[in-house]
Amino acid sequence: METDGGREVLSQSSQPTSFASSQQSVMAAYGRPVDWACDQIQWRWMEALLKRHCSALAGKEVNNEGSEHKEKITVTFVDKDGDENVIQVPIGMSMLEAAHENDIELEGACEGSLACSTCHVIVMDVDYYNKLEDPTDEENDMLDLAFGLTETSRLGCQVIAKPELDGLRLALPAATRNFAVDGYVPKPH
Amino acid sequence: MALDLENTDTAVILGQGNVALDVARILLRPASELAATDIADHALDALYKSSIRRVYLVGRRGPVQAACTTKELREILSVKNLNIHIKESDLLKSAADEEELKSSRIRRRVYELLSKAAASPHSYSISGQHELYFVFYRRPDRFLLSNDESKVGGISFEKTSLKEDVVSGKQYAAGTGQFEDLEAGLVLKSIGYKSVPVEGLPFDEQRGVVPNVKGRVLQSKADQVVLENGLYVVGWLKRGPTGIIATNLYCAEETVGSILEDLGKGALSPSMDPPKQGRDGLLQLLEDRGIKYVNFSGWEKIDLKEKTEGNLRNKPRAKLTDWDELLRVANG
Numbered sequence: 001m002e003t004d005g006g007r008e009v010l011s012q013s014s015q016p017t018s019f020a021s022s023q024q025s026v027m028a029a030y031g032r033p034v035d036w037a038c039d040q041i042q043w044r045w046m047e048a049l050l051k052r053h054c055s056a057l058a059g060k061e062v063n064n065e066g067s068e069h070k071e072k073i074t075v076t077f078v079d080k081d082g083d084e085n086v087i088q089v090p091i092g093m094s095m096l097e098a099a100h101e102n103d104i105e106l107e108g109a110c111e112g113s114l115a116c117s118t119c120h121v122i123v124m125d126v127d128y129y130n131k132l133e134d135p136t137d138e139e140n141d142m143l144d145l146a147f148g149l150t151e152t153s154r155l156g157c158q159v160i161a162k163p164e165l166d167g168l169r170l171a172l173p174a175a176t177r178n179f180a181v182d183g184y185v186p187k188p189h
Numbered sequence: 190m191a192l193d194l195e196n197t198d199t200a201v202i203l204g205q206g207n208v209a210l211d212v213a214r215i216l217l218r219p220a221s222e223l224a225a226t227d228i229a230d231h232a233l234d235a236l237y238k239s240s241i242r243r244v245y246l247v248g249r250r251g252p253v254q255a256a257c258t259t260k261e262l263r264e265i266l267s268v269k270n271l272n273i274h275i276k277e278s279d280l281l282k283s284a285a286d287e288e289e290l291k292s293s294r295i296r297r298r299v300y301e302l303l304s305k306a307a308a309s310p311h312s313y314s315i316s317g318q319h320e321l322y323f324v325f326y327r328r329p330d331r332f333l334l335s336n337d338e339s340k341v342g343g344i345s346f347e348k349t350s351l352k353e354d355v356v357s358g359k360q361y362a363a364g365t366g367q368f369e370d371l372e373a374g375l376v377l378k379s380i381g382y383k384s385v386p387v388e389g390l391p392f393d394e395q396r397g398v399v400p401n402v403k404g405r406v407l408q409s410k411a412d413q414v415v416l417e418n419g420l421y422v423v424g425w426l427k428r429g430p431t432g433i434i435a436t437n438l439y440c441a442e443e444t445v446g447s448i449l450e451d452l453g454k455g456a457l458s459p460s461m462d463p464p465k466q467g468r469d470g471l472l473q474l475l476e477d478r479g480i481k482y483v484n485f486s487g488w489e490k491i492d493l494k495e496k497t498e499g500n501l502r503n504k505p506r507a508k509l510t511d512w513d514e515l516l517r518v519a520n521g
Contacts, residue, residue, distance in 0.1 A: 109438055116433070141260035144295040145433065 073166040077104050078124065080172060089161040095121060095170060096156040106172060112157035114138045117146035119156035124169040126152060131164050148173040191231075194239035197374020201344055203329055204379035205248040206256035212377055213244045214265045217319045222269075227499060229508045245371060247324040249349055249362040252279060252303045253286040255325075259298045265321070266306050272320045275307035279325040285353060285360055324371075326350065328362055333370060343372040382430035391417065399426050404444030405451070419457055421448055487519030494518050 072088040077099060079085070089098040096119045099106035107118035120143070123129040129152040135143065139158050143149060156170070200216055202209045215223070220236040228236075248255055252275075266273060280303065282290070290297050303323065327346035335342035346369050349362035384399075386392035391409050393400050399422040400407040406420040423444040424437055432440070451457050466473065475482050483491075491509060499506035509515050 107438075109434070118438075137263065138260070140298070141258070141263065144259055144298060149294060 071163065073161050073163065073168065075161070075165070076167075076169045077106075077121075078169060078171045079105070091161050091163065093161050094157050095119075095159040095161070098161070099156060104172075106156055108157060114142055114155070114157070117142045117144075117155065120146040120149075120173055121154060121156045121159070122150050122171040122173060123152040123154060123159075124171050128165060128168050129154075132159060146173070192235060192375075194235050194241055194375070196240070196340075198240050199243045199245070199373040200241050200375040200377065201245045201247060201371060201373040202377045202379055203247055204256075204381070205246050205323070206379060206381070207258060207261040209246055209379035210257050210261045210265050212379055213246055213321060214268060216241050216244055217265075217271055217321060218268050219270070225504060227495075227504055227506045227508060229510050231510060241375065242318075243320040243322070245322045245324050245373070247327050247329070247346070247371075249326070249328045250351060250360065251286065251325045252300055252323070253282060253289050253296060254351075254360065255299055255303070255323075257299060258295055259302060262299055262302050266302065268319075268321075270318050272318055273306045273309070274320060274322040275303055276325075277307055279323075280304055280307055283351065285351070289360070326362070327369065328364060330368060332376065333372075335374065341374065341376050343370055344376060345370050382425065384426050384430070396429055398429050401427055404440075404447045481516060483516070483519045490521060491515060491518050 071091045073091065075087055075089045075095065075098060077085045077087070085102065085104055087098060087102045087104070089095070094112060096106060096108045096112055098104075099119075100108065106121070109118040110116040112119075123132070132154060135154065135158065139155055142155060143153055146153060146155075153173075159165075159168075159170075194216075202212055215228075215236070216239070220233065220239070223233060223236060265271075280300075290300060306323075326349045328349050330345045330347045332341050333343040333345055334340075347364045348367040348369060350365055351360040352363045353359070354361050383397040385397075386394070391400055391407060392398075400409065401422050402414060402416075404421050404423055404427060406417040406422050408415045408417050421444050423441050425431075427444070428436075428440060448457075492506075495506040495508055501507075509518065
């Protein structure tokens with residue numbers, strides 16, 4: 001069974017932003033990331049894999065509605081100066097992708113493959129934080145390295161839009177430039 | 190690096206950072222699993238023939254101070270057919286340890302992983318199993334000779350206990366005067382890097398960095414901020430050998446930011462005497478000195494060759510490891 005969300009992902013196969021959501025799908029299905037090797041052969045293989053297993057993914061992240069009108073939720077990004085950016089995010093898209101599509105400055109150095117913490121976001125309302133699925137060990141490992149970690153921090157590439165998250169507010173951390181390894185002690189602020 | 194992995198079944202790695210764990214993982218993972226990665230051919234050959242079955246990762250301090258991070262630790266703990274050995278007594282925490290754990294999420298999660306690994310039931314030693322030992326509170330004192338006195342036969346360690354440094358408040362390893370020997374035919378050191386100075390470049394010997402403010406080089410590490418005009422530094426030479434790949438991303442942004450700021454302020458006046466020749470000047474200098482270099486298109490040729498070769502053998506790439514061949518492909 002092919003869903004529209006699935007088809008959308010596959011047709012944008014050459015663009016890194018939608019790779020992130022495909023990455024999500026493969027991660028969810030197999031628990032292992034697919035190396036972004038920029039290799040056409042690997043990409044076509046992954047496409048075929050996704051086509052075969054779309055039905056397994058459809059229930060989790062991808063919308064079943066008509067091809068033109070994907071359901072969207074409203075998400076607000078707040079930057080370190082308090083400036084707000086309200087965007088519409090299609091169900092199934094990660095916050096990282098959504099930020100990139102709307103030119104919001106959220107770095108995603110590893111393109112959503114859980115190999116960095118540059119897309120660190122802070123969920124501003126605890127209620128919304130609790131609606132998210134628990135982070136996997138892999139995400140927690142990367143959150144370990146994020147600067148200014150809070151009780152409601154998540155990686156933007158792992159927060160996937162779903163209807164219950166309508167109205168989500170995400171704060172961009174004050175300084176994503178430092179990483180808490182090697183005994184680095186953040187200055188109090 | 191030509192390593193002999195066939196003369197011993199035991200390797201000792203000094204250090205417990207991510208690189209030390211990487212080394213242990215490469216020695217302990219089934220070689221057949223590595224065949225599908227871009228590991229170099231000669232390394233894979235050596236690993237297929239390796240007789241190493243037991244690896245020790247040795248740290249001077251305790252599990253609370255281990256320098257590795259969770260992702261890498263998790264990776265090595267999940268290697269197939271590997272028995273992990275951690276002494277429960279090493280996991281005992283002092284009040285100072287608890288303080289350290291309280292203030293660091295990474296340390297907490299690393300400690301939890303190590304505790305869980307220590308508590309897991311050990312499977313019987315089956316042939317084909319590899320063994321990994323996390324050894325704590327041991328400071329290498331001297332090497333021991335092998336029986337035939339031709340190579341290393343082991344290390345003598347001094348047991349340590351943690352003391353608090355009055356100035357920094359950090360815990361350091363102090364010798365206790367008790368010693369313990371460990372037999373091994375291979376010893377690898379993984380205790381960090383230190384940059385070396387370049388003649389004429391200001392250098393902080395103690396920290397192993399070029400003194401700088403946001404990437405702008407300082408004339409010396411003295412208190413006054415006197416800049417070396419037009420000179421910038423980035424990477425490990427700027428910050429010390431720390432951080433992950435993304436750390437360098439932002440380090441580069443900071444230095445570039447400084448350069449742009451200075452350009453904007455006119456602090457980098459182009460009308461210097463003699464006028465700078467830019468890239469052309471650099472290429473001329475290299476030619477004058479007879480230095481072989483590889484430019485980006487040369488790198489692209491190497492990249493393509495490696496990927497093509499790799500594709501034929503089901504690997505992401507097959508590395509070229511011979512200088513002459515690399516230069517030949519780059520200039521071909």
